[in-house]
Every structure is written in structure tokens, then in C-alpha cells.
Amino acid sequence: MQTHISTTPFGRRAMTLGQIASQATAKAMPKEVTANKWRVFEDIRKAREMLGATDRSLAILNALLSFHRETELSADGELIVWPSNEQLIARANGISPATLRRHLLVLVECGLIIRRDSPNGKRFARRSRAGEIEQAYGFDLSPIVARAVEFRDMAEAVQAEKKAFRVARERLTLLRRDIVKMIDAGIEEGVPGNWGRVLQTYQAVIGRLPRTASRQLIEDICAELYELHAEIRDVLESFIKTQNPNANESQSDRHIQNSNPDSPSESEHCFREKKEASGSVAEIDNVRSLPKRDLPLSIVLDACPNLREAAQSGEIRHWRDFLAAAELVRTMLGISPSAWQEARKVMGEVQAAITLAAIYQRSDQINSAGGYLRSLTDKARDGKFSTWPMVMALLRAKLDEGKHRQTSEIVTSESGSRLEVSESLLKSLRRRDR
Structure with missing residues (x-):
């Protein structure tokens, strides 16, 4: 008996081009492709901001994956799960039905799952006399297998971005500390220079730094601070080279005279x-x-x-x-x-x-x-x-x-x-x- 695979959602839910693209990606994946569902889920979790997923939606995805018995998902296997809303709510830590529906929609829009709705919207599977599944209506996990490599690349990109952001913030902290302490040293040691103007320049650069700044802005500010850091260090080093061994004593004498x-x-x-x-x-x-x-x-x-x-x-x-x-x-x-x-x-x-x-x-x-x-x-x-x-x-x-x-x-x-x-x-x- 020939069966038809549903591609449109039940009821008033509209079909989008994004959903069609997700279905096309899942349909085009090779039959020999396999993926560890929990490893892919970890990649999705790391790249959730890039995907547009939320914490609640990932909790629901975790529950959906738990309804599939196999850890290794295969493209040539059955990838549709059909839990009821009550079962999903129980495994998603008791969220409300409205929250469940809202975040299931998020998973669909992110291309993480595909809806395979029955004519009446119910989720179930029809089996043959031999016990094999002939037709299943529910949530298709094919994108987990089809996009496993994509999710891994996205997770690596997110991790690389976080590392670059952390390095930029560390550099900013070090530059700020060095500049402030070098200015203090120049003032206390009586190094000639307009230190008030230097400090004004430093404060003007730091004043452009908001409470939450992007990595690009932090790197731009670091570039400006590095130039100021180099100028201050050159002034201090030049002053050191011009001093004789008893420079500290002569400097102190001059202060006393003044x-x-x-x-x-x-x-x-x-x-x-x-x-x-x-x-x-x-x-x-x-x-x-x-x-x-x-x-x-x-x-x-x-x-x-x-x-x-x-x-x-x-x-x-x-x-x-x-x-x-x-x-x-x-x-x-x-x-x-x-x-x-x-x-x-x-x-x-x-x-x-x-x-x-x-x-x-x-x-x-x-x-x-x-x-x-x-x-x-x-x-x-x-x-x-x-x-x-x-x-x-x-x-x-x-x-x-x-x-x-x-x-x-x-x-x-x-x-x-x-x-x-x-x-x-x-x-x-x-x-x-x-």
C-alpha cells in the first residue's frame, strides 16, 4: 500500500519556505549517514544563539531525542517520534502546554525538527502485522542527522568567537592597567610630559566602552590604547636613558628646592x-x-x-x-x-x-x-x-x-x-x- 509523507503542518499553522528548505535538506542526505544524537545535541546547545534556539526549546528537543531508542541515528532508519503533549511535558520538567507549543514552533523554525502531522493532527504510528512501522505521524529528527556536520562547524565557530572575545577582554584589562600605572609612575618620578592631557586622552577612549561591548569594539579600543601605551612607554624609556645613576637623588633635591x-x-x-x-x-x-x-x-x-x-x-x-x-x-x-x-x-x-x-x-x-x-x-x-x-x-x-x-x-x-x-x-x- 502506497503511503504519503506529510510535508505541511496541521490546522492553521502556515507553511514557510524555511520548512521546505529543511525538508529538502533531510531528503537529500545520503542513506549511509549516521550521527550520535547526544553529540549533535551538544553542538546544537553550544550554537543555540547562532541558530536562534532558546533554553526551553532545547529542553524540549532533549526530551524528543530521549523518545528515540537508538543513540546512533541513521538516515536509512525510522527517525520520527510521536510522543503526546503530556509525555513531552513530563520529560521537559513540567512546562505548561502553551509553552510547549510555542517552543516546538521555535524548533521547527530553526530547522531542528520537521513536523509530520496526521490528517487529524494526532501523533501515532501504524504498524504492520509483523510489527514494523508502516506510517508514523509526529516529529521527524532527520535534520539532526542531515545537519550534524553543519552544527559541529557552528559550535566550533562559536567557541572560537568566545575565545577571541575572552582574549580581547584580557588584552583590554592589561592595557588599562599598564597605562594607568605608567602614568602614575611618570607623575611620581617627575618625568616631563603633559600627563593631564595623556590621562584625558585615555579617559576619552575608555569612555566609548559601554557596559556590554562587542568583540570588534573591544579590539578597536585595544588598538587605540596600544598606541597610547607605546607612546607613554617611549617617554618613560627615553627619560630613563637620559638620567645618570644618581637621578633619583637629584630629582628629590629639585623637588625640595621647588x-x-x-x-x-x-x-x-x-x-x-x-x-x-x-x-x-x-x-x-x-x-x-x-x-x-x-x-x-x-x-x-x-x-x-x-x-x-x-x-x-x-x-x-x-x-x-x-x-x-x-x-x-x-x-x-x-x-x-x-x-x-x-x-x-x-x-x-x-x-x-x-x-x-x-x-x-x-x-x-x-x-x-x-x-x-x-x-x-x-x-x-x-x-x-x-x-x-x-x-x-x-x-x-x-x-x-x-x-x-x-x-x-x-x-x-x-x-x-x-x-x-x-x-x-x-x-x-x-x-x-x-
Whole structure:
């Protein structure tokens, strides 16, 4: 008796060209082809995103495969299974009938199974008197065998993509760590260079990185960071080559000289500059009593809290953040690049940034920020300027302003943190009031 193999779905379900293509692929496969159903299922699981399958649909496919007795599926064997919805729901961990129907449709659209519906939509098999299956209506697993090689290639491609993505993220992490720490090293070791601008460039590149980025975008950002990494490393290596064996000692001596003026009168003269440059910046007496070391970042931020507003993240935790904020402040104050470059060359990167922060803190009292910076640069070139008196003047102004509320000898910063001041520093700050 001649039988007809159903190619269209039962009821109102429409036939699509994709379903016809899946049936044609299954029909054209050689009869000698075999495939291990669980190995193919594992490939499908790895490539599920590429196929468009879902976790639920794969759970149903796993249940369908379990209804076939053989582990090795053969093209010349019977590949149709006909479980009822109740049996499928039981083996798919008790999903709802609506969910079952929806994800069976997903499997059909992905080309993982083929519907072989009976005239009334029931799933069953008709057997001969010998017990052999003459006609079966249900789900055809032929695509599992016919597309086994395709699924394997897709799984390998997905794994390769995941590995490339992981390598790209690792490279990004290493580049970010190297760049940040090399910038810190350049700042702390006093290597000449516009580190604030370098950090701004780094932040601009990283700012284009979304929370979830594609591999291509990560690789593009890595390429830009690699160029920046090479530039920074060249600067550091060139600086090392130009230094003599006692470079660290000479560098430290230079910092100490910049932190201490030659005489108290010279410091006073610096802070009693003409009003055309500075307005009314307070003078500091007895400069020689100030500590002979670099200014800590916490003291500078306590004296110049307005700089926090200019920081891109609103926080300044390291000197590199401080330099980036100073670079933004420079443009806000209208200071020319040439004046800024000269200040950095004479004072050093950090000292110039501290000077700029102090100018920004008193910007309402300064008529020409650029002219004032040039004046301080000239004095620093002659060894008559230090950032210590300027910062201490700002701290003393804060102490005087809050004198009626403070009973202890503690300076409270705007960020809520507390800064303890040594007895010798307080004596220096209040010597003028005695």
C-alpha cells in the first residue's frame, strides 16, 4: 500500500519556505549517514544563539531525542517520534502546554525538527502485522542527522568567537592597567610630559566602552590604547636613558628646592603681587618653618575643593585624576597652552597643577589667570615661588572663615573628610595674628 509523507503542518499553522528548505535538506542526505544524537545535541546547545534556539526549546528537543531508542541515528532508519503533549511535558520538567507549543514552533523554525502531522493532527504510528512501522505521524529528527556536520562547524565557530572575545577582554584589562600605572609612575618620578592631557586622552577612549561591548569594539579600543601605551612607554624609556645613576637623588633635591623659597621676603613678595595679576592673595610669614616635603594630595584637595567639581567622575583619588581635572580647569580659566606648557616645564607637572588648582579656587579674585600663572612661573624659575605658601594661605582662609564654629585644631574638608594639622603648621598659619 502506497503511503504519503506529510510535508505541511496541521490546522492553521502556515507553511514557510524555511520548512521546505529543511525538508529538502533531510531528503537529500545520503542513506549511509549516521550521527550520535547526544553529540549533535551538544553542538546544537553550544550554537543555540547562532541558530536562534532558546533554553526551553532545547529542553524540549532533549526530551524528543530521549523518545528515540537508538543513540546512533541513521538516515536509512525510522527517525520520527510521536510522543503526546503530556509525555513531552513530563520529560521537559513540567512546562505548561502553551509553552510547549510555542517552543516546538521555535524548533521547527530553526530547522531542528520537521513536523509530520496526521490528517487529524494526532501523533501515532501504524504498524504492520509483523510489527514494523508502516506510517508514523509526529516529529521527524532527520535534520539532526542531515545537519550534524553543519552544527559541529557552528559550535566550533562559536567557541572560537568566545575565545577571541575572552582574549580581547584580557588584552583590554592589561592595557588599562599598564597605562594607568605608567602614568602614575611618570607623575611620581617627575618625568616631563603633559600627563593631564595623556590621562584625558585615555579617559576619552575608555569612555566609548559601554557596559556590554562587542568583540570588534573591544579590539578597536585595544588598538587605540596600544598606541597610547607605546607612546607613554617611549617617554618613560627615553627619560630613563637620559638620567645618570644618581637621578633619583637629584630629582628629590629639585623637588625640595621647588618646595622651599630662598627667603621669607621673596615669598611675601610673590603673594603681594600687583592686583592686575592676583587680586588679593594672602601672604604667608615665616616660610622656612613649612615642611620640607611635597604636598600631600589630601591637603591640596582640602585647600582647593572647587577642583573636585571639574573632575569628570566627581572624585579625585590619585594624582592622575588631579592632573586631568587641572587640564580641564586650564581651559575654563582661559589660560593659553603656551603659558601652561611653560609652567609645567619650570615647576613640574604636579606643582603646576597645584598652582592652577589654587588659582581656580580664588578665580573670583583674580583678574587675569593667564597673566598670574606666567608671573608665578617667572618667580619659580628664579627659585622665588613655592606651592606650599599658596596652599597654606588657602587653608588659613578656611580656618579663619570657620573660626567661630571650630573649637578643635582640625580642618574639615568639603567632602566630609577630616584633616589633622600639626602643631608647627598651625603656629605658622597663625603667626600673623599674634
